Amino acid sequence: MSVPHAKTLPKAFDAQAAERALEMARETLQIESDAILALKNRLGTQADAPFVRAVEVLLQTSGRVVVSGIGKSGHIARKIASTLASTGTPALFVHAAEALHGDLGMITANDALIAISNSGEAAEFLSIIPIVKRMGAKLIAITGNDASSLAQLADIHLNAGVDKEACPLNLAPTASTTAVLALGDALAVSLLDARGFREEDFARSHPGGALGRRLLTHVRDIMRTGDAIPFVHGDVMLSEALLEVTRKGMAMTAVIDDAFKVIGIFTDGDLRRLLEGVQDFRQLKIADVMHRNPRTVRPEQLAVDAVDLMEEFRINQVLVADADGKLVGALHIHDLTRAKVI
Numbered sequence: 037m038s039v040p041h042a043k044t045l046p047k048a049f050d051a052q053a054a055e056r057a058l059e060m061a062r063e064t065l066q067i068e069s070d071a072i073l074a075l076k077n078r079l080g081t082q083a084d085a086p087f088v089r090a091v092e093v094l095l096q097t098s099g100r101v102v103v104s105g106i107g108k109s110g111h112i113a114r115k116i117a118s119t120l121a122s123t124g125t126p127a128l129f130v131h132a133a134e135a136l137h138g139d140l141g142m143i144t145a146n147d148a149l150i151a152i153s154n155s156g157e158a159a160e161f162l163s164i165i166p167i168v169k170r171m172g173a174k175l176i177a178i179t180g181n182d183a184s185s186l187a188q189l190a191d192i193h194l195n196a197g198v199d200k201e202a203c204p205l206n207l208a209p210t211a212s213t214t215a216v217l218a219l220g221d222a223l224a225v226s227l228l229d230a231r232g233f234r235e236e237d238f239a240r241s242h243p244g245g246a247l248g249r250r251l252l253t254h255v256r257d258i259m260r261t262g263d264a265i266p267f268v269h270g271d272v273m274l275s276e277a278l279l280e281v282t283r284k285g286m287a288m289t290a291v292i293d294d295a296f297k298v299i300g301i302f303t304d305g306d307l308r309r310l311l312e313g314v315q316d317f318r319q320l321k322i323a324d325v326m327h328r329n330p331r332t333v334r335p336e337q338l339a340v341d342a343v344d345l346m347e348e349f350r351i352n353q354v355l356v357a358d359a360d361g362k363l364v365g366a367l368h369i370h371d372l373t374r375a376k377v378i
Contacts, residue, residue, distance in 0.1 A: 064202040064210065071198040071211040072218045078195060079222075090176050090192045091226045094125060097174065099146030101127040104135065106160055108209040109152040109216065116150070116220030123224050124233040132160040140164055145172035153177075154196075154212045156184020165189050178216055194219060255342055256335035258375045259356045259365030260286070267292050267363055270299055270323040277302055277322040286368050288353045291326045297361045300326030303353065332357040335364055339377045342367050 079087045094101055101120055105113035110131055120127035130139050132151070143149060149168055151161050156179035165186065168175060177190035180197030187193040196219050202210035227233075266284035268277045270291050280289045281304070291300035302322060310317060310325055317325070332355045333342045342354055346369055356365035372378050 060204075067200065067202040068211045068214045071215045074198070075196060075215050075219060086192050086194055087222070087226075090194060090223065091230065093148055093174050093176065093192060094223065094227055095230055097146070097148040099126075099144050099148070099173075101125055101148050101150060102130050102143050102173075103127060103150045103152070103220075104130045104132045104161075105152035106132040106158055108213050109154060109158075112213050112216050112220065113150070113152045115217065116152075116224070119221060119224045120227070123228040124231045125224065125227050132158060132164070135164050136160060140167060143168060143171065143173055148174040148176060150176045150178065151186060151190070152179075152216055153184075153186055154180045154209065154216075156181045156186040158186070161186055162189075178219060180212055253339040253375055253377055254335065255333050255337050255339055255356055255365070255367065258339055258371050258377070259335065259367050260371065261365050265363065265366045266290060268322055269293070270321075270326075272322055274317055274320040274322050274325060278307070281307075286353055286366060288366075289322075290330075290355050290363050290366065291322055292363050296363055298330065298332060298355055298357050298363050299323075300328045301330035301353075301355060302326045303351075330355055332361075333367070334358065339367075339372060339375065343372055343378050346372075 079085060082088075101117070103113040103117040103120070105111075110129075114129040117127045117129040128142065130142055132153075135143075151165070153161055156177065162185055165175065166189075169189070174192075175190045176192045176194065177186045178194045178196050179187050180195065181187060182193065182195055182197075187195075196212070196215045198211040198215050200206050201208060201212060202214075264284065266280050266286050266289040268280050268289055268291055270293055277289050277291070281287065281302070288301055288303040290298055291302060293299050300323070302325065306325065306327060331345060331349060331351075333345060335356050335358065345354055346352065352369045354367050355363060356367060358364050369378075
């Protein structure tokens, strides 16, 4: 069955077609990068520039930042809201059309509304803006036209206009949406910096991500404890220590004194080196061959600190000791891998 109005595809994507594709790609990227650079130059340098006032309003908002748009602007608005929320500014997305049918109730007097419309004449916005203004919520408009209705109604207007779209027909939103997206990122980053937002704060809002695991996972969360810790006292025979190494499956055993303080460690590597130089070690005590004063980590340290220690000294295991030097746990590099810290 044929598809109405469908164009016939070329039989082969030849060298000429490939070059044309590259040409269009380069032109698109050039147009969009020019649009962003123009936006940069339009920000102004004064303390009362609209961008600065927008950042100030958003910082002082006691409620949430509501970002709204429709069509392609709606997709951009949703992304900006997500970026704001993940960088320390409580934010949500409200579709401009849905706001006309009940979602307007999501906006309160304590909120700030960022309304995005390239033309600045979206009927949905022009219907809800008077209500938002009567509520007392602040309105920041991002449009491509200073003289538009939305720009005139806004408390602050940010002009994200572009000379032309990257679309060859100058119709599909391309450069204009890229410019607005970049402007939204600029707002988010400026707010992030003004709030003193740090890596730890980012991790708390991204606990499932790699950074969250690295910055929120502590040694105590993944270390082996209780009967899973391989340890022997310093006065036992080497043969008994080797049995403990085998039983606990960590390729090592901690060596402790009567107060349970760490005095040494013995690993598979130590055993291999011992076999190379000692003919009969049946009468050896573990204290005679252990590695004294081993490196340890504290349970309250970040797991990534244990990773750094292992990488620095090229070891696969590390003992966990408390502030008094008492053995409380053990970590193998596999534990860190399973916890996705590395």
